[in-house]
Amino acid sequence: MLERLFQLNAHNTNVRTELLAGVTTFLTMAYILFVNPSILGETGMDKGAVFVATCLAAAFGSAVMGLIANYPIALAPGMGLNAFFTYTVVMGMGHTWQVALGAVFLSACLFFLLSIFKIRERIINSIPLELRSAIAAGIGLFLALIALQNAGIVAANPATMVGLGDLSSPAALLAILGFFLIIGMEALRITGAVLISILVVTGLSIALGVSEFGGVVSMPPSLAPTFMQLDIAGALDVGLISVIFAFLFVDLFDNSGTLIAVAKKAGLMRKDGHLPKMGRALIADSTAALGGSLLGTSTTTSYIESAAGVSAGGRTGLTAIVVAVLFLFALFFAPLAGSVPAFATAPALLFVAVLMASGMAEIEWSDITVAAPVVVTALAMPLTYSIATGIAFGFITWVAAKTLAGRFRELNGMLVALAIFCVIKLALF
Numbered sequence: 001m002l003e004r005l006f007q008l009n010a011h012n013t014n015v016r017t018e019l020l021a022g023v024t025t026f027l028t029m030a031y032i033l034f035v036n037p038s039i040l041g042e043t044g045m046d047k048g049a050v051f052v053a054t055c056l057a058a059a060f061g062s063a064v065m066g067l068i069a070n071y072p073i074a075l076a077p078g079m080g081l082n083a084f085f086t087y088t089v090v091m092g093m094g095h096t097w098q099v100a101l102g103a104v105f106l107s108a109c110l111f112f113l114l115s116i117f118k119i120r121e122r123i124i125n126s127i128p129l130e131l132r133s134a135i136a137a138g139i140g141l142f143l144a145l146i147a148l149q150n151a152g153i154v155a156a157n158p159a160t161m162v163g164l165g166d167l168s169s170p171a172a173l174l175a176i177l178g179f180f181l182i183i184g185m186e187a188l189r190i191t192g193a194v195l196i197s198i199l200v201v202t203g204l205s206i207a208l209g210v211s212e213f214g215g216v217v218s219m220p221p222s223l224a225p226t227f228m229q230l231d232i233a234g235a236l237d238v239g240l241i242s243v244i245f246a247f248l249f250v251d252l253f254d255n256s257g258t259l260i261a262v263a264k265k266a267g268l269m270r271k272d273g274h275l276p277k278m279g280r281a282l283i284a285d286s287t288a289a290l291g292g293s294l295l296g297t298s299t300t301t302s303y304i305e306s307a308a309g310v311s312a313g314g315r316t317g318l319t320a321i322v323v324a325v326l327f328l329f330a331l332f333f334a335p336l337a338g339s340v341p342a343f344a345t346a347p348a349l350l351f352v353a354v355l356m357a358s359g360m361a362e363i364e365w366s367d368i369t370v371a372a373p374v375v376v377t378a379l380a381m382p383l384t385y386s387i388a389t390g391i392a393f394g395f396i397t398w399v400a401a402k403t404l405a406g407r408f409r410e411l412n413g414m415l416v417a418l419a420i421f422c423v424i425k426l427a428l429f
Contacts, residue, residue: 006070006316013315018072021314022322025074027192028305029323031348032058032076033330034198034340039082039146040298043090043097048221048334053295055331056223061288061300062324066317069281072309073262074323075288078301079352080139081250083146084387085298089243092385095234100243101226101293102235107247108289108299114252115282123252126414131394132253133359134374138381138390139250140356145382147349150342151175170210171343174201178347186351191308194348201344215335226296242425246388251299255285258302266310304355369405373398392422 008014036054041047054077061075089100114123148154148165152172157163165172178201185193205211235244259281268276285302292300309319360378365371377394381387399419402410 002318005067006318008316008318011315013313015318017313018316018318019322021072021309021312021319023326024191024312025072025303025306025309025314025319026323026326027195028308029074029076029303030192030326030330031194031198031345032079033333034337035079035345035348036077036082036297037337038340038342038345039086040097043086043100045097045296046221046225047338049223049225049227049296051334051337052220052223052331053226053292053297055220055327056295057288057292057297057300059324059327060291060295061284062320062327064287065281065284065302066320066324068284069277070317071259071263071268071277071281072266072314072316072319073259073281073302073306074309074320075285075300075302076327077292077297078251078254078299078303079349080143080254080356080387081247081301082298083139083143083349084246084250087146088386088388093239093243095240096231098229098231099234099237099240100298101230101296102232103240103244104247104299105230105232105290105293106235107244107251108286108293110244110248111251111289112283112286115279115286118279123414126412126418127253128370128398128415130363130370130374131377131398133362134377134394135250135253135387135391136359137357137374138378138394139387140353141378142353142381142385142387142390143349143356144353145385147175147346147353150349151346152343170205170208171341174205174210175343175346177201177204178344179350182347182351194351197347198340198344201347202340205341205344206339211339211341214339217332218335220331221334223295228294229296230293242388242392242422246391247299249391250387251285251289251301255282255302258304258306261304262302262306262310265307266315268315369398369401369407372401389426392426395419395422396426 002008002015033051033054037047037050040050058076065071065073065075085100089095089103090097152165152169153175154162155165178197181197181200182193185196206213288300363370363374373394376397377390380393381390395418399411399416402408
């Protein structure tokens with residue numbers, strides 16, 4: 001049955017290898033079980049319900065990817081998108097988390113339609129590679145600021161807006177230790193470095209009396225507080241159009257980049273650069289995002305951590321199915337997730353920020369019409385506390401720079417239209 005479903009022999013793999021790959025991928029991305037409830041919980045959402053929604057969304061998304069596309073790629077609520085959900089849409093713009101879930105649902109619907117009608121390629125190809133790298137780097141810087149705030153390393157300052165926090169506090173010291181642990185373990189190629197760091201910092205915090213221990217294993221909490229609580233009507237408000245498109249664009253770029261990177265590493269990409277079953281993979285991703293919004297979590301997307309499983313030999317969707325099963329088992333560890341303080345997950349956010357900022361190395365810095373929009377995009381996200389605003393600034397600056405430099409021919413109609421839309425949105429809303 002497994003051979004018929006996943007074509008193991010054709011991919012030069014076997015059940016044992018796929019099982020090992022699935023476990024490896026799960027260990028590298030299991031940190032989301034602790035980080036996602038911590039971030040979304042700040043909106044007022046029930047953390048227990050968010051934990052369950054995270055497990056179920058990851059299990060559902062990974063299973064759909066494995067069965068439909070037969071790719072060794074796992075899914076879970078995306079980093080950056082959960083921060084945008086909480087700190088921009090809810091805390092920054094003042095919308096309820098129910099409305100934010102509605103925006104996630106609508107963006108997933110658009111993603112699904114774009115995948116079905118194969119419009120996705122045209123949109124992504126219209127955005128310059130450098131601008132895509134800048135968006136990823138900007139989200140990384142946004143996550144870094146949130147991480148430093150959660151750890152107490154950066155604090156509000158009435159004179160300078162931000163300043164140095166109390167580095168002598170237990171939270172700051174433990175967060176710094178956690179980040180150093182991740183860097184050291186990653187350098188030594190220890191699987192599950194981020195997860196190990198979170199557990200170590202949490203254990204030390206409990207032992208020192210800084211945080212409370214809630215237990216390890218129990219029956220899963222109720223999903224009722226978040227299940228089907230999305231407000232689609234509220235999300236259709238004109239002022240939220242840019243939010244819906246921000247969710248859509250970030251998911252498009254993030255997912256496409258992940259699919260290409262992991263598929264290339266797994267040897268699934270053809271010599272001409274074509275990725276077989278890309279359409280199926282995108283449909284799986286958008287379906288997972290739809291399911292996640294109904295369950296009560298931010299956008300579910302493909303995880304670059306899947307590359308760890310590919311390195312362990314994963315080549316088929318069986319790897320993703322193993323990840324899905326492990327996320328279902330994780331449902332019984334809700335008390336442990338509830339015991340993890342925000343400063344224990346801060347190092348994970350900062351580490352993800354490091355990975356996302358690496359795309360800046362691909363920028364052609366000698367071209368000012370490229371460098372200026374890239375820097376504006378990357379800085380606008382953390383400084384305005386909004387991914388959507390950063391994307392808008394990037395589109396506008398890119399079009400303005402190319403036009404004023406007499407290089408209008410380097411632009412395309414889709415990008416110009418997006419820039420005009422962003423100007424109208426910023427001016428009117």
